[in-house]
Amino acid sequence: MGLLKKLAGQSAIYGISSILGKSINFLLVPLYTGYLPKEDLGSFTMLYALIAFLNVVFTFGMETSYFRFATGKGLDPKIVFQNAQTLVTAVGLSLGIILFLFADKLSLLFEYEGKTHLFQWAAIILTIDALMALPFARLRLDGRSLTFALLKLFNILLNVGFNVLFIVVAYHIVAGDFLQVFYPYVADWYNPEWGVDYILLANLLANLIILPIIWKLAGKWKLQLKRSILLPMWKYALPLLFMGLAGVTNEVFSRGLFEYSLPENFYPGLNSREAGGVFGANFKLAILMSLIIQAFKYAAEPFFFQQSENKNNPLLFARVMHWFIIFCTFLMVVVSVNLKLIGALFFQAEGYATALPMVPILLMGYLFLGIYYNLSIWFKITDQTQYSFYITLIGAIVTIIIILTLVPVLGFIGGALSTFGSYLVMTLLCYFIGQKYYPIPYQTKKDVGYLLIAFFLSYGGFLIDTGSLAFNFILHSAIILLYAGLIFLMEKKELNSLLKSFSKK
Template sequence: MGLLKKLAGQSAIYGISSILGKTINFLLVPLYTGYLAKEDLGSFTMLYALIAFLNVVFTFGMETAYFRFATGKGLPPQKVYQNAQSLVFFVAVALGSLLYLFATPLSQLFDFQGKPHLFQWAAMILAIDAVMAIPFAKLRLEGKSLAFALLKLLNIVLNVSFNIIFIVVAYHITEGDILRQLQPCVAAWFRPDWGVDYILLSNVLANFLILPLLWKLVAGWKFELNKKILLPMWHYALPLLFMGLAGVTNEVFSRGLFEHALPAGFYPHLSPREAGGVFGANFKLAILMSLIIQAFKYAAEPFFFQQAENKNNPQLFARVMHWFIIFCSSLMVAVAVNLHLIGKLFFQAEGYSIALSMVPILLMGYLLLGVYYNLSIWFKITDQTKYSFYITFTGAVVTIVVILTLVPVWGFIGGALSTLACYLTMVIMCYYTGQKYYPIPYQTKKGLLYLAVSFLFSYTGFFLDSGDLLLNFFLRNGIFLLFLMLIFLMEKKELYSLFQSISNRKHDN
């Protein structure tokens, strides 16, 4: 129980920063839908899908390799850090420079004529993100979750602040609505035709400001490339690179591919790029599940590696999975039954709610991604990372096939199903392969029951409509309370044992 408490505590700190950060970031949804055209949102969706894909190339699996070699290979952790950071730094500068130089042909290839600066800024974002990756990993490994969380949160606050300044404040100043004395100065540089441009520029500025703070906090880096240290790390990381490429195809590439798979005229009054913007905006409504998965991953990866030598770790990993499914399935139902209310709060323009019905599918997809993160520990601690490539590559193929076959038929729902089908495939493959090589006593039947019932309750609540807004709120959230009652009835023995353990500990103290 003490180890679970430690993991929960670390996840809570990462989770609080993620929740606060993502909540602040989430406030950009009404800003974007209110101030930017749907075409700009489509451009934003596609460009950030490309950035996410290339980010994997820039870091090439070195974060996980750093965790593994700094904890379980008998090497000095500082030496591992210096070599990993040096290699990532060298690759990031080289690839970033290459991307910067080829910005013009890339802008033409992706139909951003006359805007090579977008790809130059993307190169800067990618290079700085990569250079910060290993220092952030070092903070996680050393248990400095609070420092990690505060820096991540500061980065998000800066990013959001620049977005508000460029997209909202500068616009209203040039229109003469506010601070008229600044109008000549702001009008000299403000570009009203820039939308996605200011989003990328904000990201660049936030990254530049956070980088020196991180390097000051994580001191002691000296450039060093030691072949004896880096060669085995490279062999360990290479399959993770391909896993990451396949994984990011599963996670974000669907948003970039969506507009190309959607037939022209599928949605009246929406071009494929505008439909891509609607698709991307609704994707953000699954953010609550995404941030929980992210917070769990931040805490769980170093935790699992540190517990790798514990003889009771299979039982520990099984309990982590069980309570992870309970928590996340409850969150999914809570969000899904209130989606109509959430959509009204965050979509500040007409035409976005037409894709709302796809969000429960995305919530389940992200939940399954979290299940996969739990399952994947077996090949990481046994150094069988080659299986990660097989599994995620299969998931990537499923993603692309489902998008190309179902988006032309079902539109938004087809795009969401690509996420669900991908992660479901990966979970099944990882579970059966893992039980063969590293058996873990998961409560599989109960976990499947929770997943199935939560998905059913999510759509029941989503489609329930009495015709009265207030009555809808109570009926839909009644479904959520019913799900919590089901959990209590099925877990009452475990919950009683947990509360009794806590009570005994307090009494002993």
């Protein structure tokens, strides 16, 4: 129980910071939809999907490899960090330079003629992200969750601040709405034709400020490349690299390439890139589930490795999975039944609400991704990471098939189903293969029951619309209370045990 309490505590710190940070970042949705055309949001969706894909290449699975070799191999964690950080730095700088030099060709390839600087900035962002990856991982491994969380939050605040400065404040100054004393200075650099350009520039500047801070906090390191350490780490990380590439295909194909899969004029009044912007904006409404998954992953990955020698760890892993599913399904119900209200608050222009029906599907898809992260511990602590590649490759194939077959027919729903279908298949494969090599006594029947009931309540609650805000609120609240009551009845004994544990000092 103490170990579960420790994991919950660290997850809470990561979660609170993520919720605060993402909530602040979420405020960019009304800013983007209010100030930028849908075509710019389409460009934003595609470019950040590309960045997400290349991020995997730049770090090539070394974060997880670092956790494994710094905890369970009898090696000095400092030496492991120095070697891993040296290798990631060398690879990140090399790839960044190559990407920067080929930025012009990439801009033509992706139909962004005259926007070479976007791909140059993306190269710099990717390089800085790679340089920060291992230092952030070191904070997690050392249990410095508060430091990690505060620094991530500061990065988000900087990013949001620069976005507001470039997209809102500078726009109004040049338009003559306020602060005219600054007009001569702002007019020298402000470009009214820029939209997604300022989003990338804000990200770039925020990362540049954070880089020296995280290096300082993570501690000194020296350049070191020892074959005896790096070769086993590389062999362990290589399947994780391909796993990451296959996994992030979901992001690229369901978001970045959505506009290329959708037939022109599929949605009246929207070209394909504008429809991609609507799709990307609605994708952000699933952010609450994704940030919980991210917070859990931050805490759980080093935690699982540290507990890998504990003879009771299968029971611990099963218990973690059970409560993870309960918490996330409850969150899914709360968000889904209130989606129309959330959409009305954050979409500041017409045409975005048409994609809302896809969001409950995305929430469920992200939940399966979180379950997959839980399940994947078996191949990480048994050093059988090759299975990660096979599983995620199949998931990527499922994504591609669904995108090519369903997006031209179902549009937004088809894009959401690609995420849902891929993560569902990956979860099933990881579960059945994992139970063969590393049996864990999951509460499978009960957990599946929670998933089915929660999805039914989520989509049913979303579709309910009496035409009255008051009646809608009452019915939606009743659905949430119904699910909460079900959890209480099913888990009464366990809840009492957990509450007693967490109340102990």
